[in-house]
Amino acid sequence: MxxxxxxxxxxxxxxxxxxxxxxxxxxxxxxxxxxxxxxxxxxxxxxxxxxxxxxxxxxxxxxxxxxxxxxxxxxxxxxxxxxxxxxxxxxxxxxxxxxxxxxxxxxxxxxxxxxxxxxxxxxxxxxYASAGVAVLLFKIGLEADLKELLRVGPQAATVAIAGVVLPFAAGFFGLSAVFNLDTISALFASAALTATSIGITSRIMQELGVLNTKEGQIILGAAVLDDILGIAILAVAIGIAQNGTIQFSSVLGTIVSATIFVMAAIALNKTFGPRYINFLDRLKNPYSVLIGSIVFLYVMAVIARLIGLEEILGCFAAGIVLGNTKATKTLEKACDPLVALFATIFFVSIGAKTDLTVLNLANPESRTGLIIAAFLTVIAIFGKLAAGYFVFTKEKLNRLAIGTGMVPRGEVGLVFAGLGAATGAVSGSINVAIVLMVIVTTFVAPLMLRKVFARKTRQVKMGAIQPEGD
Amino acid sequence: MxxxxxxxxxxxxxxxxxxxxxxxxxxxxxxxxxxxxxxxxxxxxxxxxxxxxxxxxxxxxxxxxxxxxxxxxxxxxxxxxxxxxxxxxxxxxxxxxxxxxxxxxxxxxxxxxxxxxxxxxxxxxxxYASAGVAVLLFKIGLEADLKELLRVGPQAATVAIAGVVLPFAAGFFGLSAVFNLDTISALFASAALTATSIGITSRIMQELGVLNTKEGQIILGAAVLDDILGIAILAVAIGIAQNGTIQFSSVLGTIVSATIFVMAAIALNKTFGPRYINFLDRLKNPYSVLIGSIVFLYVMAVIARLIGLEEILGCFAAGIVLGNTKATKTLEKACDPLVALFATIFFVSIGAKTDLTVLNLANPESRTGLIIAAFLTVIAIFGKLAAGYFVFTKEKLNRLAIGTGMVPRGEVGLVFAGLGAATGAVSGSINVAIVLMVIVTTFVAPLMLRKVFARKTRQVKMGAIQPEGD
Structure with a gap:
């Protein structure tokens, strides 16, 4: 080579x-x-x-x-x-x-x-793309209102669970009963319906300036939990595809370690976070706070990876730990140019990897795929929208906005599609359908979010680095 | 693989x-x-x-x-x-x-x-290392006082020329006459004496807060010119090593295109620079100024590489073009975190690549190398120090500081050593000697610079990103 x-x-x-x-x-x-x-x-x-x-x-x-x-x-x-x-x-x-x-x-x-x-x-x-989404999630962790996030925790949990169960059940039933798909294919396609792209959702909310609304924090919390549930669902699907059984130990192990990880990050925010920042701040190198935080980011990403979570969840957790310290504002500002350059590459690369040639109608597999895709897309959107109404509170909340925030499948959905294909159990047309569903949900979500948040939305320039922004 | x-x-x-x-x-x-x-x-x-x-x-x-x-x-x-x-x-x-x-x-x-x-x-x-030194030089270009740099241009030119001629002549004479080295080896070793590491020199001056003194600007200008002269010297050395002749056309071509490149950058500062920034500033994306500037940085680096210059000279030139515009301060701030992370990797990587095992005294090649290294180091230091006195002006200048700023050979010196070895004409002990000379000059330069700038030096925190710096 x-x-x-x-x-x-x-x-x-x-x-x-x-x-x-x-x-x-x-x-x-x-x-x-x-x-x-x-x-x-x-x-x-x-x-x-x-x-x-x-x-x-x-x-x-x-x-x-x-x-x-x-x-x-x-x-x-x-x-x-x-x-x-x-x-x-x-x-x-x-x-x-x-x-x-x-x-x-x-x-x-x-x-x-x-x-x-x-x-x-x-x-x-x-x-670069990877670094971009890592720093983006780190910054979102830094900016997250931890108190609010904890307060909305139970609500986020119900949204996340409903947002997994509803599309999965509706999808699996429809694909098996109406489209007569085999169990494995139906399983993978419905599993892909459960994903939420935390990167895309949080970026859009940041752009709209609604990330720190109550709805925004519920979406963020639910997206994080969705990531953990998604791993469990995938474990089930792969287990069944492999040997027809569910690997309960593996599923349980992942959920337990993920839960401990997230709770540890929240606990560290009060204890380790401020002390670490104070320590870095006492060093003579003016960049110590930034460099030390990036080291911590790497460590958390590696831990996340070792316990089977997405690395970006580790980055988000690192942001949570170092949020609400005296260096938070400085770190947020320092992240801006990194996000500007590298997260741009991330979002372009998602587009660059998406193969739109699946839309080719001359190909019979594409035509079958299109019909199933239409079904999957409808379930994908309405399943998550319905989940938004599973917030149990008497507060006046924009429940439609919460559901909408869960709609984009983004890169997480593509992973499911890719894995289905890897098992060899999912046919080409189903794969096309999953990819199309991912594309459409990722695309309509920003448009929908903009509409449903319209009441309280003011188009803010995110972390402006232009002179007038300083 | x-x-x-x-x-x-x-x-x-x-x-x-x-x-x-x-x-x-x-x-x-x-x-x-x-x-x-x-x-x-x-x-x-x-x-x-x-x-x-x-x-x-x-x-x-x-x-x-x-x-x-x-x-x-x-x-x-x-x-x-x-x-x-x-x-x-x-x-x-x-x-x-x-x-x-x-x-x-x-x-x-x-x-x-x-x-x-x-x-x-x-x-x-x-x-990452490469990106670090690129952004560092871009920032130094942005911060450079172009008027001052032009005003000290002739003085920088004499310093650069003297700083190439003096160590080269003294080195070549000593190696040939005293150490009886063959012509090719003497040529490469003396060529390595002419280099100046613009990256290390500018970083140290930035740390000392003296980059924008008159002396600092002379050193900067001379280091840039030295880079161009170094290419010419190397062309001569390689030409002779290859076929015993000097490739005048290639040498001349490089010098002419390099000169045009530097002059074009200076001209563009008044014309293209402000217009480009105004254009970027009118775009809706809050990061347009940064991203557009990085695109320009890439373009200039590629042009530099295509005409045979170091890429980092292109980055410096890009900084020159975009300096003194309304976005300069914003860009400088945006570069800080990038420099903090990536330039750190650059300087660590220089150390990581340096093989200190050449210091092993049990190896006879190392012993011979040590003696020649001592000679080369003395010439390397005093040759550049003497060059500092070739500033023709009646102004009261810290000439010792100027010469001292030219002392570190850094990565540029290592290139010469590597190329000498690549021609097969330079023996192991000479190579050891060149590497040692580079290490010593790179190491003593910061200590010396600190001393000679002591009068006006106030240890400033460079581009502090700590809260107290904002």
Whole structure:
């Protein structure tokens, strides 16, 4: 894969840039050409991501839609459904003209450039995306009103449970009884209906400026719990697909460790959080607070991963722990540029990975898929909307808004689709249906959220870094 | 290299984290184990980098040294000379205990984990380092007082030229006449004497709060010019090593294009810069100014690379273009957290790549190397110090400080050493000598700079992001 003379890429390229015309003749020739092609390929991917995100984000905002929708569309345009510049999934090749451009500029050969796009560029862009959603969730954890979140905890729990049970039951019944699907396929498709994309939901609410409303905190809490329930559901589905039984021990283990993790984070907010920040603040390095917090973020992400949770839940928990300390405002500000750059890459990359060619009506599998997709989408939307009404309180709450906030399936739904396909038990058309359901819910959610929050919504500029914002 | 089932790593790992205990039995098993091991290995590298940088940076500041020295030492401790956790060069393996730790936590096998450290982790850490020095130089460009820089231009030019000619001539004469070295070896070793590390010099001056003094601007200007001259010198050295002739066309071409590039950046500051910022500022996305500036940074870095300059010179030029606009302060602030995280990785990685085992006195090559190293170091220091006195002005200037600012060779010097070795013409002991000279000059420069700037120095917290700094 990598040529033997391969040099550490970017830093190597910084070191060796002066020697471009010379090195080719020396001995590190292949390595230098490689480093140059890598730098150019990465620049192409990053520049096109940023420019398209800006253009479509701007258009979205100008016609009154959330910017994140524009970023998803930018991903469609750049990714496997469009220009093939941003090819981030397991298959697919970068457009010939992009390869030719890099070849022309770097002098490297086609095969090497394709390898570069297929490996280091993919690794780097995916890592940036990952860092983006990590810092976004960290910031949302920091900003979360922990008291409010705890107070709405029981309500969030009922919403989360209803939001899992309703779509799952309706989906499973409909797919088995009406569409005559086999049990395994019905199981996976209904499992995908239970997901909630915490990243997309929280970003939209942030954009709308409603994250810290009571409804926003219920949605956030329910989305976190949904993530834990989703793991359990998936464990059940895979267990049945594998050997027809439910792995209760594994399911229970995950739920218990996840619960302990979340409760520990809440407890640490009063004890460890302020002490850690005080300790960092006493250090001489002016950046100690930021760097120390990022270290803590890594640690929490690793713990989350080790106990089988999503890493971003660990990042959210890290934010919870360090919230309400004297450094919280500083940390939030420090996160802004990181979120601006890297979370943009995350949302574009979701779009870039979504294969819209499943919409091709000439393909019979797509046509069957479309019908099932329509059914799944209806269940997906109404199931979550109904869940919003499972808030047991006498308070006057915008229950429709709460349900709406749970609608986007985003990347979590795609994981279910991918896993169904991996078991070999789910057919192509069902897979198409799941993907379409994910696309539609992810797309309509911002539009719906905007509408239902309209009463109290004022389009705020999120964490503005423009001069007028300071 | 990568297993076939390899999934897009970090984002893939975010997606698939919930499935840790399940996926192993499905089909993506190998991919999931891989993703988990990758996430853990990257976390280990990043966490240890940040923690050790904090510890040694803190110790350095407490005993009155610049933090960057502590970061270099943290690199020694973590890198190929120490614990082997951060192995970023072309050879060397990560410590067994680190591999065993990741194996224990992830369940992946030893060979895969070693591959992970050798490729994706190396790619990512090197890229972070690269991004760090890029943003650092961008910020320094933004902060540079362009009028002052132009006014001191002629003085910076004489310092740069003297700082190249004096050490080169003295080094070449001494090595040929006293140490009886062959011409090629003497040529490479003396070429390495001409370098100046713009990254290290500017970081130290920033830490000391003297970057915007007249002396600081002369050093900055001279370091930029030195970079251009260094490329020319290297072209000459390689040309002679290759075929005994000087490639005048290539040398001239580089100097001409570099000069045009720098002049164009200066011209664009008055014309393109403010207009571009105004355009970005009119966009609805609150992050447009930052994202648009980063796009411009990428473009300038690519242009620099295409005309054979260091990428970081392109980043500096991008900063120059966007400096003195209404967004400059905002951009500087937005760069702070990026610099804090990524430039730390850069300075630690320089230390991590430096092989201190060349100091082993049991090795006869090292002993010969030590004697030559002592000679080279003396020339390296006094050559640049003398150059500081080549400022032709009647003003009262701290000429000693100017010369001192040019002393650190840093990563640029290491490139020369590496290339000498690549031609096969430079022996092991000479290579050792060059590396030692680079280490010593990089290390003593901060100590010396602190002393000579002492009169006007007030230890300022650079771009403080602590609450008290806001």
């Amino acid at each position: 990598f040529p033997t003379l391969y040099l550490p890429p970017s830093l190597g390229s910084v070191f060796l840039a002066p020697l471009t015309p010379l090195l080719a003749s020396v001995g590190g020739g292949e390595g230098e050409l490689y480093a140059k092609a890598l730098a150019l390929a990465l620049a192409l991917a990053a520049i096109s991501t940023f420019i398209f995100a800006q253009i479509f984000g701007e258009l979205a905002v100008r016609i009154g839609l959330p910017a994140v929708l524009g970023e998803l569309i930018a991903g469609f345009v750049l990714g496997v459904s469009g220009l093939h510049i941003l090819v981030l999934g397991e298959s697919g090749q970068v457009a010939d003209w992009a390869v030719a451009l890099i070849q022309w500029l770097s002098g490297s050969d086609t095969a090497t450039i394709q390898e570069i796009f297929a490996e280091p560029v993919k690794i780097l862009i995916n890592d | 990568f297993p076939t089932l390899y999934l897009p790593p970090s984002l893939g790992s975010v997606f698939l984290a919930p499935l840790t205990p399940l996926l192993a039995s499905v089909g993506g098993g190998e991919g999931e184990l891989y993703a988990k091991a990758l996430a853990l290995a990257l976390a280990l590298a990043a966490i240890s980098t940040f923690i050790f940088a904090q510890i040694f940076g803190e110790l350095a500041v407490r005993i009155g040294l610049p933090a960057v020295l502590g970061e270099l030492i943290a690199g020694f401790v973590l890198g190929v000379s120490g614990l082997h956790i951060l192995v970023l060069g072309e050879s060397g393996q990560v410590a067994d205990w680190a591999v065993a730790l990741i194996q224990w936590l992830s369940g992946s096998d030893t060979a895969t984990i070693q591959e992970i450290f050798a490729e994706p982790v190396k790619i990512l850490i090197n890229d």
